[in-house]
Structure formats: structure tokens, C-alpha cells
Amino acid sequence: MPIKEKWRVCQIFKQKLVDKNYKGGEAMDLATxxxxxxLALVIYAIxxxxxVEFKNSCDRVFWFLVxxxxxxxxLILWFVFGGKYIKKEGGES
Structure with missing residues (x-):
């Protein structure tokens, strides 16, 4: 692709990012x-x-795979049911 065409494509892309009336811009922002x-929830869960220290060593593998x-x-299962299987600090083993 010649440099002139690359420059034109770059300018069009830049204008679409800046232009508030661009139809796809707002939906893309919401989707992002x-x-x-x-992604933050998935990273937090992992x-x-x-x-966390679990009662059983297989629980960690199970929850990670899920x-x-x-x-x-x-994510729903981890936040709803995951806390019940966590070994409490200072509690019985």
C-alpha cells in the first residue's frame, strides 16, 4: 500500500474516533x-x-476450570457458592 493511501486511511480512522456523530462510536464505547x-471480574475471580486456601486441594482446580x-x-457460581468452600482463617481444618 503506497504511503499516500496509508495516510488517507489513517486520517479517516482518526476522524471516526474524534467525530461524535459517527454511528458506531458510542456503541463501541459501551461494548468496550x-x-x-x-474482564476485571474474571481476573478478580482467578x-x-x-x-484462597480450600478445605480440599481439588476444589481449587475445580473452581479454576469452571x-x-x-x-x-x-463467575456467578464462584461469587454465590464459592465462599462456602473456603477454609476459614484460624478455624478447624
């Missing part, structure tokens, strides 16, 4: 925000699973 929120392979269902 939703994706980032979802970090939380890896840092959150990794079924992200939406796994």
Missing part, C-alpha cells in the same frame, strides 16, 4: 466498557481462587 468490566471454561456461569 462492558468487556473491560467483565486471582481470588488462586490465593471460571476458565465457563466464564459467565463460573
Amino acid at each position: 466498557l462492558i468487556f473491560l468490566a467483565y 486471582v481470588r481462587i488462586s490465593s 471460571v476458565y471454561f465457563m466464564p459467565i456461569i463460573g
